[in-house]
Amino acid sequence: MSVTGIGAAVRRKEDFRFITGKGQYTDDVSRPGQTHIYFVRSPHAHAKIKKIDAKAAAGMPGVVAVLTGADFAQAKLGGLICGWTVLSKDGSPMKMAPHPAIALDKVNYVGDAVAVVIAETLAQAKDAAEKVVVDYEELPAVTDPVKALQKGAPQIHEMAPNNTIYNWHLGEADATAAAFKNAKHVTTLEFINNRLVPNAMEPRAALADYDPGSESFTLWNATQNPHVARLVISAFIGVAPEHKLRVIAPDVGGGFGSKIFIYPEEVVCLWASKVVNRPVKWTCERSESFITDAHGRDHVTRAQLALDGDGRITAMKVHTVANLGAYMSTFSSAVPTFLYATLLSGQYAIPNIYCEVDAVYTNTVPVDAYRGAGRPEATFVVERLVEAAARELGVDPTELRKKNFVRQFPYQTAVASLYDAGDYQASLTKALEIHDYKGFGKRKRDSERRGKLRGIGFATYIEACGVAPSSLVGQLGAGVGLWESAEVRVNPTGTVELLTGCHQHGQGHETTFAQLVSDRLGIPIENVIVVHGDTDKVQFGMGTYGSRSGAVGMSAIVKALDKVEAKAKKIAAHLLEAAETDIVFKDGKFSVTGTDKSVGFADLALQAYVAHKFPTGEIEPGLKEGAFYDPTNFTFPAGCHICELEIDPETGETQIQSWTAVDDFGTVINPMIVEGQVHGGVAQGVGQALLEHTVYDDKGQLMTGSYMDYAMPRADNLPSFKVDTTFTKCPSNPLGIKGCGEAGAIAAPAAVMNAITNALGTEKIDMPATPAVIWATINKMNRMREAAE
Amino acid sequence: MPNVSMTVNGKPVKADVDSRTLLVQFLRETLRLTGTHVGCDTSQCGACVVHVNGKAIKSCTALALSLEGADVVTIEGLANGTHLHPMQEAFRENHGLQCGYCTPGMIMTAVDIVNRKGNELDEHTIREELEGNICRCTGYHNIVKAIGAGAKAMATGGATAKAAE
Numbered sequence: 002m003s004v005t006g007i008g009a010a011v012r013r014k015e016d017f018r019f020i021t022g023k024g025q026y027t028d029d030v031s032r033p034g035q036t037h038i039y040f041v042r043s044p045h046a047h048a049k050i051k052k053i054d055a056k057a058a059a060g061m062p063g064v065v066a067v068l069t070g071a072d073f074a075q076a077k078l079g080g081l082i083c084g085w086t087v088l089s090k091d092g093s094p095m096k097m098a099p100h101p102a103i104a105l106d107k108v109n110y111v112g113d114a115v116a117v118v119i120a121e122t123l124a125q126a127k128d129a130a131e132k133v134v135v136d137y138e139e140l141p142a143v144t145d146p147v148k149a150l151q152k153g154a155p156q157i158h159e160m161a162p163n164n165t166i167y168n169w170h171l172g173e174a175d176a177t178a179a180a181f182k183n184a185k186h187v188t189t190l191e192f193i194n195n196r197l198v199p200n201a202m203e204p205r206a207a208l209a210d211y212d213p214g215s216e217s218f219t220l221w222n223a224t225q226n227p228h229v230a231r232l233v234i235s236a237f238i239g240v241a242p243e244h245k246l247r248v249i250a251p252d253v254g255g256g257f258g259s260k261i262f263i264y265p266e267e268v269v270c271l272w273a274s275k276v277v278n279r280p281v282k283w284t285c286e287r288s289e290s291f292i293t294d295a296h297g298r299d300h301v302t303r304a305q306l307a308l309d310g311d312g313r314i315t316a317m318k319v320h321t322v323a324n325l326g327a328y329m330s331t332f333s334s335a336v337p338t339f340l341y342a343t344l345l346s347g348q349y350a351i352p353n354i355y356c357e358v359d360a361v362y363t364n365t366v367p368v369d370a371y372r373g374a375g376r377p378e379a380t381f382v383v384e385r386l387v388e389a390a391a392r393e394l395g396v397d398p399t400e401l402r403k404k405n406f407v408r409q410f411p412y413q414t415a416v417a418s419l420y421d422a423g424d425y426q427a428s429l430t431k432a433l434e435i436h437d438y439k440g441f442g443k444r445k446r447d448s449e450r451r452g453k454l455r456g457i458g459f460a461t462y463i464e465a466c467g468v469a470p471s472s473l474v475g476q477l478g479a480g481v482g483l484w485e486s487a488e489v490r491v492n493p494t495g496t497v498e499l500l501t502g503c504h505q506h507g508q509g510h511e512t513t514f515a516q517l518v519s520d521r522l523g524i525p526i527e528n529v530i531v532v533h534g535d536t537d538k539v540q541f542g543m544g545t546y547g548s549r550s551g552a553v554g555m556s557a558i559v560k561a562l563d564k565v566e567a568k569a570k571k572i573a574a575h576l577l578e579a580a581e582t583d584i585v586f587k588d589g590k591f592s593v594t595g596t597d598k599s600v601g602f603a604d605l606a607l608q609a610y611v612a613h614k615f616p617t618g619e620i621e622p623g624l625k626e627g628a629f630y631d632p633t634n635f636t637f638p639a640g641c642h643i644c645e646l647e648i649d650p651e652t653g654e655t656q657i658q659s660w661t662a663v664d665d666f667g668t669v670i671n672p673m674i675v676e677g678q679v680h681g682g683v684a685q686g687v688g689q690a691l692l693e694h695t696v697y698d699d700k701g702q703l704m705t706g707s708y709m710d711y712a713m714p715r716a717d718n719l720p721s722f723k724v725d726t727t728f729t730k731c732p733s734n735p736l737g738i739k740g741c742g743e744a745g746a747i748a749a750p751a752a753v754m755n756a757i758t759n760a761l762g763t764e765k766i767d768m769p770a771t772p773a774v775i776w777a778t779i780n781k782m783n784r785m786r787e788a789a790e
Numbered sequence: 791m792p793n794v795s796m797t798v799n800g801k802p803v804k805a806d807v808d809s810r811t812l813l814v815q816f817l818r819e820t821l822r823l824t825g826t827h828v829g830c831d832t833s834q835c836g837a838c839v840v841h842v843n844g845k846a847i848k849s850c851t852a853l854a855l856s857l858e859g860a861d862v863v864t865i866e867g868l869a870n871g872t873h874l875h876p877m878q879e880a881f882r883e884n885h886g887l888q889c890g891y892c893t894p895g896m897i898m899t900a901v902d903i904v905n906r907k908g909n910e911l912d913e914h915t916i917r918e919e920l921e922g923n924i925c926r927c928t929g930y931h932n933i934v935k936a937i938g939a940g941a942k943a944m945a946t947g948g949a950t951a952k953a954a955e
Binding site for chain 1: 808810818822823824825826827828829830831832834835837864865866868869874878881882883885887888889890891892893894897913916917918920921923924925926927928929930931932933934
């Protein structure tokens with residue numbers, strides 16, 4: 002391994018600009034003559050729009066235009082879409098309600114846009130927005146997904162009776178029911194997977210610039226997938242044809258899923274920039290992002306586990322109601338179905354599984370993929386059930402897990418996933434050792450002496466990354482393929498531009514992708530630059546989410562590098578007057594085997610462009626190759642996280658004492674970056690379990706709409722983490738990579754709640770387990786105990 | 791519009807501003823120093839931290855007009871030319887950043903912690919002191935490491951740090 006090659010903890014190439022304040026995020030870009038747009042949003046969760054009077058606003062200082070849903074409708078543009086079709090049990094398609102970018106006659110959540118004001122300055126736009134008079138007729142609202150399904154609930158979209166989007170299922174109902182009949186033990190849990198607000202630190206932003214000379218648009222947009230944005234905005238909404246719309250996603254300050262989706266704001270900015278014939282800029286404010294960024298999770302679930310007399314799991318049954326909010330966001334349908342139920346087997350050989358999911362509309366912000374997307378919810382179901390079952394049976398939770406681990410690969414689960422490789426015992430064993438599980442009893446007694454309750458919780462999770470192949474996701478209803486592209490451009494001086502369809506917003510691709518190229522071509526890492534996030538530079542790509550950039554994106558790079566090497570060998574054979582089959586490429590040098598004749602990579606690159614001595618009939622000049630890579634399967638990262646914590650029963654406060662994570666991510670390109678991904682994922686999972694809660698009141702007002710009310714994890718809420726890995730190679734891609742971006746967020750909520758319930762001695766506590774919730778739970782248990790005595 | 795003048799990163803600056811202009815808006819929009827970021831609207835996240843007269847403040851909480859004659863240092867003014875401040879170097883060396891958005895505020899806060907608490911910082915102190923800075927990417931693990939290392943480096947590389955201040 003070289004100091005910058007695969008497996009080396011190379012310091013990040015992109016950091017210099019970030020630590021010196023030279024990053025370029027969307028709001029940092031300004032265009033000459035730009036205007037500022039401000040969205041007037043509904044203060045009601047559910048209401049009819051009777052009338053909008055924009056006259057006074059239009060006359061305010063600096064106002065360029067005031068536009069409403071009627072103006073947008075007149076432009077005959079399409080609405081926003083959900084790009085993944087899910088069918089109900091009866092075969093009927095999901096009920097995708099119309100989603101206009103600006104509401105026309107009805108608003109369905111607090112935050113739904115009703116008008117926009119465009120002005121010379123943002124302050125002027127805001128001042129004028131105060132003068133837009135909207136006459137609403139308020140309607141009753143529903144925010145709870147279970148209540149939304151009940152008779153008499155307010156109906157949100159006419160085309161979706163009972164607010165039902167779909168009733169979906171997976172697995173064998175009859176076989177599962179039969180297995181439950183024969184079970185010796187059944188564990189039942191009911192829980193809420195709490196709604197979260199993603200909260201990337203850079204708020205969403207868009208800057209649209211229409212050029213009337215070429216009739217083309219440029220959009221700077223904080224997005225995780227600029228090409229998908231361009232495709233949807235062109236093909237479905239129709240603001241601009243694809244070849245006349247350039248989307249640039251410059252530095253993007255975190256995404257976690259929330260910047261995958263195509264939102265009303267970028268669409269409106271594009272349209273408005275043509276209407277006012279000037280650039281239009283929008284930057285979300287944090288309170289605005291709380292009521293417009295797609296939220297995550299929000300499941301209500303009842304789950305059961307059946308075991309035989311020997312402690313073997315024989316079946317699992319799950320029913321989930323998934324809240325998708327007021328409209329179907331871009332990939333919302335797939336999250337509580339194909340990204341959720343397909344992982345319900347966890348790391349275990351469970352012969353029978355049946356899962357039903359009812360997706361519903363409510364008067365809340367749309368819900369879509371958030372870090373982990375369906376897999377944290379699945380892991381929570383499986384790992385809480387297994388832990389609770391072990392307690393009910395009086396066996397060590399690690400022993401029950403070991404007894405049920407999948408040990409033969411490939412393994413076909415009862416819920417469609419085909420696990421390709423793994424060693425679950427290895428990650429558990431290593432984690433127990435690092436954590437000093439044996440010493441837990443003593444530590445618990447020490448805590449008790451200090452009046453504290455100590456708990457330990459496990460999550461032996463599995464997840465699926467790099468969702469693919471395209472043919473499979475097509476069968477499952479996806480409107481897109483999920484391959485990735487790469488192009489390797491070798492310059493005449495031997496430096497390399499690598500173009501990728503992935504997009505980085507914290508992942509460090511500019512370093513890891515360069516490590517791969519440098520390693521393979523034997524050139525210094527400084528001689529490689531990674532180009533991404535601009536539809537004018539990169540032809541097409543699917544972007545970054547679902548931990549796909551390593552497994553899928555880097556595989557495309559490998560494929561392009563293969564082609565570069567093949568062509569370079571042809572050139573080398575010609576230059577060295579040898580047979581192509583005799584050329585060996587090693588350490589940046591092409592040599593004729595068995596001789597001392599060789600040519601270096603940079604010299605060869607120059608010859609490829611000079612082409613003076615080429616038989617051009619046989620070899621084209623130049624050295625540039627592109628590739629599209631479509632994987633053969635999902636990848637299946639897995640591992641074991643252990644959370645040990647202490648609760649103060651007097652205050653209900655929880656302190657995480659130690660955290661051990663042992664993950665199998667397959668091949669690791671840069672361990673420093675991989676560890677960082679685990680840290681960040683765990684922090685978000687701990688946030689879900691202990692702090693973060695999205696609360697709506699009965700009228701649909703968001704009660705937790707700022708950092709004053711929504712508890713983000715801060716440095717003093719978290720411990721330092723012990724992070725390690727085990728290794729099984731992923732057989733589904735050339736580098737053997739599995740993906741690491743979401744593992745922490747997937748494992749952590751279950752590990753924390755298993756530790757909390759272990760400490761408290763009750764299974765009945767929901768996330769987030771805030772001090773108030775824990776204190777109330779302890780007091781309730783004490784009262785029940787006293788009553789029993 | 792009223793006029794304000796101050797020193798920013800060692801240079802005198804002067805401009806007419808709308809009286810409601812916040813310091814962060816003055817820096818980002820008037821001076822085009824876009825390294826200072828805005829991550830919230832309730833003074834909670836700390837992405838906008840800069841130094842005013844040698845102390846860290848959230849630049850979203852101060853009106854530009856209230857800082858007549860102030861000495862302001864932003865992330866752009868921390869390095870000494872191309873020579874990075876030890877705290878900047880520590881963030882890079884310890885992978886204390888991912889998306890980079892909270893980073894300028896984190897680094898400015900970190901330097902201020904060292905100025906107030908000295909060069910030997912334990913983990914507990916660093917975590918408590920970071921209460922006003924939110925990062926969504928790193929889980930803070932490597933930020934805490936970076937600040938500890940940067941604090942130590944500032945003791946030996948203090949000349950650089952002082953010159954930049």
